[in-house]
Amino acid sequence: MNAVACRYYDGKSSSRKAGALTITDAGDLIVDGDDLEERLVYRDVRIPNRVADTPRFIHFPDGAVCEVQDNDALDELRARLRRDDPEPRRDRFWRLVHRLDSTWRGAAAALAVVVAVLYSFTRWGAPAVASLVVATTPQEAEALLGQSGLNLLRQLEVLETSALEPNRRNDLLAAFEAMRREAGVEHADLQFYSLGAPNAFALPGGTVVITDELVEFAEHDEEIIAVLAHELGHVEGRHVLRSMAQRSTLLALWTAVTGDVSLAALSVLGPDQLIAQSYSRDFERAADEFAADYLLRAGISPTRLGDILERLEHASGTGSFPTWLSSHPAAADRARNAMERVGGRDEPGP
Amino acid sequence: MSVDVEPVDPGAESPASPLEPPSQSDTEPSSQTRQLRFTGDGREYFRIWIVNVALTLLTLGIYSAWAKVRARRYLYGSVWLGDDAFDYTANPVAILRGRILLLLVLVPVSLAQRVSILYYYAALLVLMPLVPWVVVRARSFHLRNSRYRSLAFDFTGKYWDAAVWYPLSWAASIVTLGLVRPLTVLGRDRFLVTESSFGNRTFGFTGKPGPYYRMYIITAVVVGVLYVGGVFFLLLVLAARTMASGADPGTAAPDMGAFMIGSLAVAGIVVLFVAAYLRTRLLCYRWNSSRLGHNDFSLTLSFPTMLWLYASNAVAIVATFGLFIPFARIRLLRYIVEEFRVLQREDPDAFEVGDRQSVGATGAEAAGEFGLEIGI
Numbered sequence: 001m002n003a004v005a006c007r008y009y010d011g012k013s014s015s016r017k018a019g020a021l022t023i024t025d026a027g028d029l030i031v032d033g034d035d036l037e038e039r040l041v042y043r044d045v046r047i048p049n050r051v052a053d054t055p056r057f058i059h060f061p062d063g064a065v066c067e068v069q070d071n072d073a074l075d076e077l078r079a080r081l082r083r084d085d086p087e088p089r090r091d092r093f094w095r096l097v098h099r100l101d102s103t104w105r106g107a108a109a110a111l112a113v114v115v116a117v118l119y120s121f122t123r124w125g126a127p128a129v130a131s132l133v134v135a136t137t138p139q140e141a142e143a144l145l146g147q148s149g150l151n152l153l154r155q156l157e158v159l160e161t162s163a164l165e166p167n168r169r170n171d172l173l174a175a176f177e178a179m180r181r182e183a184g185v186e187h188a189d190l191q192f193y194s195l196g197a198p199n200a201f202a203l204p205g206g207t208v209v210i211t212d213e214l215v216e217f218a219e220h221d222e223e224i225i226a227v228l229a230h231e232l233g234h235v236e237g238r239h240v241l242r243s244m245a246q247r248s249t250l251l252a253l254w255t256a257v258t259g260d261v262s263l264a265a266l267s268v269l270g271p272d273q274l275i276a277q278s279y280s281r282d283f284e285r286a287a288d289e290f291a292a293d294y295l296l297r298a299g300i301s302p303t304r305l306g307d308i309l310e311r312l313e314h315a316s317g318t319g320s321f322p323t324w325l326s327s328h329p330a331a332a333d334r335a336r337n338a339m340e341r342v343g344g345r346d347e348p349g350p
Numbered sequence: 351m352s353v354d355v356e357p358v359d360p361g362a363e364s365p366a367s368p369l370e371p372p373s374q375s376d377t378e379p380s381s382q383t384r385q386l387r388f389t390g391d392g393r394e395y396f397r398i399w400i401v402n403v404a405l406t407l408l409t410l411g412i413y414s415a416w417a418k419v420r421a422r423r424y425l426y427g428s429v430w431l432g433d434d435a436f437d438y439t440a441n442p443v444a445i446l447r448g449r450i451l452l453l454l455v456l457v458p459v460s461l462a463q464r465v466s467i468l469y470y471y472a473a474l475l476v477l478m479p480l481v482p483w484v485v486v487r488a489r490s491f492h493l494r495n496s497r498y499r500s501l502a503f504d505f506t507g508k509y510w511d512a513a514v515w516y517p518l519s520w521a522a523s524i525v526t527l528g529l530v531r532p533l534t535v536l537g538r539d540r541f542l543v544t545e546s547s548f549g550n551r552t553f554g555f556t557g558k559p560g561p562y563y564r565m566y567i568i569t570a571v572v573v574g575v576l577y578v579g580g581v582f583f584l585l586l587v588l589a590a591r592t593m594a595s596g597a598d599p600g601t602a603a604p605d606m607g608a609f610m611i612g613s614l615a616v617a618g619i620v621v622l623f624v625a626a627y628l629r630t631r632l633l634c635y636r637w638n639s640s641r642l643g644h645n646d647f648s649l650t651l652s653f654p655t656m657l658w659l660y661a662s663n664a665v666a667i668v669a670t671f672g673l674f675i676p677f678a679r680i681r682l683l684r685y686i687v688e689e690f691r692v693l694q695r696e697d698p699d700a701f702e703v704g705d706r707q708s709v710g711a712t713g714a715e716a717a718g719e720f721g722l723e724i725g726i
Binding site: 055107 | 408439501
């Protein structure tokens with residue numbers, strides 16, 4: 001019978017003796033060798049599972065330890081130990097794991113599983129978790145978040161006080177308030193600032209910011225209404241909070257997987273931008289639909305939104321960006337979507 | 351960024367050749383410098399890691415404890431002193447129990463945060479007394495499951511000592527605006543080292559306040575310069591951008607995003623420096639001031655090499671969406687392990703089992719053990 005070379009430690013000191021492992025017909029493990037005082041017999045020994053080709057240490061019940069470096073020989077020995085009994089499920093499982101992580105084919109299968117799980121989680125899991133977070137986050141907390149963002153932008157003098165005429169402002173405020181009521185959005189308010197560029201955005205908590213430059217850029221008041229309706233769509237869906245929740249859910253998952261928050265943060269840095277933009281496109285689409293619905297009910301053509309967006313894009317020259325790189329669907333796409341929406345619905349009136 | 355640095359445990363020494371010469375206890379023990387060897391391979395570790403991740407995801411996280419033990423066993427089994435590798439013997443069930451316990455504590459805390467920030471701080475305050483307990487349990491779990499030549503390491507630190515060097519010293523650092531921080535880190539290192547043992551020998555520590563102050567002063571000056579310079583540069587870039595901007599309506603203001611990314615970059619550079627300089631110097635100094643019986647240790651890591659390793663690892667991890675993580679760990683470990691020296695003055699066969707490690711105790715206690723792990 002083949003003996004497996006081992007190093008024997010008696011469990012009391014760091015001194016070691018060369019020995020050999022063999023197995024009896026009864027399934028007992030024997031440690032023997034010239035340096036050992038006596039032949040040692042162990043019953044019901046658990047041989048540890050194999051990890052790559054690192055040495056294995058067999059810990060005996062009396063505290064003694066046997067170290068084996070020849071992993072193949074030890075596996076053979078273990079197979080003989082279990083000749084008559086079925087192999088315990090635990091050992092079978094670890095043999096499978098070793099088969100997986102000692103070959104590139106196994107690693108590729110594992111990688112495929114990881115990609116599939118992460119993709120499904122990104123697509124369906126994170127938005128579901130985010131809905132839960134959004135539903136349980138108090139409105140006050142969200143408003144605080146938006147307020148601090150707004151304060152930061154003002155302190156950095158990115159946003160400056162609006163120079164719009166009070167009458168003009170009051171008209172738009174009234175239109176916004178009417179829209180808010182009609183659409184049944186509970187928390188929303190409109191604020192005017194100067195940014196140096198035409199822009200409008202929604203903050204967490206329901207504050208919509210529109211810049212003087214956008215008001216001046218619009219060729220028709222209905223275009224402003226259309227943009228505000230779009231932003232109100234973001235408020236209604238609590239999109240900013242939702243987006244933050246979705247992305248931090250992914251980070252949490254990856255942290256749990258890698259066991260280290262800094263490594264996880266580094267790993268998601270790249271995909272995060274792509275994922276965030278894909279989420280963002282979903283949100284833009286939802287806000288566009290919200291706006292189109294409102295405009296139809298208000299008797300305004302939903303193409304107004306597409307019109308102003310197309311001109312804005314033309315003015316700022318971002319039209320050449322491929323869609324997947326931009327957080328916003330191309331204006332032409334959006335105009336078409338709005339048209340489809342008009343065509344796809346029963347027109348409420350002329 | 352913190353790539354795990356700890357698996358390098360202080361070791362004893364060993365005779366030179368493999369199986370044949372079983373014992374050289376008759377020869378005169380002479381002074382000899384031994385270098386640790388590292389046989390880990392990035393590709394091999396990657397396969398273990400990706401299979402671990404897949405099984406962890408498929409089991410909703412339960413497998414993570416087994417994954418931890420498997421990865422650790424690979425890393426320990428790849429660190430050699432003489433012709434003996436280290437052995438990691440943790441029971442995955444204990445680790446799982448520890449993680450569930452941690453979850454049971456942390457989930458209510460994060461829920462408290464959602465209700466009110468006041469509850470959150472209250473919860474943190476309530477948890478403070480647990481910190482020393484976790485520190486002691488984590489370190490003793492870690493060391494008792496680390497073995498070399500069949501003998502286990504151990505940690506005998508007491509709750510109240512840990513309470514002094516963790517929560518209380520944090521408070522002292524805050525009150526003195528960080529002035530006593532180097533002293534408390536010295537005290538913490540001495541506590542961690544002198545309460546550790548291998549077999550029946552305890553580690554000794556000869557660290558002095560001077561080097562700690564030097565390390566912290568250099569760090570404070572460089573971090574200050576990096577922050578001020580970084581923020582100044584950032585504002586300059588933002589101002590230029592804002593002037594030239596012409597954006598379209600979006601969900602958030604673009605400049606806020608740019609500012610966030612810029613601040614993250616500055617913070618990233620600072621973290622990189624702290625990891626490559628302060629953490630590295632602390633690690634080296636701790637080892638160079640430690641001894642086990644008559645054996646000394648020496649670890650010299652170069653700042654440029656560590657900076658290069660951390661920076662290139664970070665870039666590669668970002669570029670590969672995290673797939674480089676296992677390779678990054680191996681690169682860093684290989685460098686640290688191979689710079690590690692043991693000045694051996696004692697017979698490697700002369701170590702005996704410690705009194706706490708009588709055979710029965712380990713097994714009996716394992717049943718009720720919580721395998722807590724934290725980065726110390």
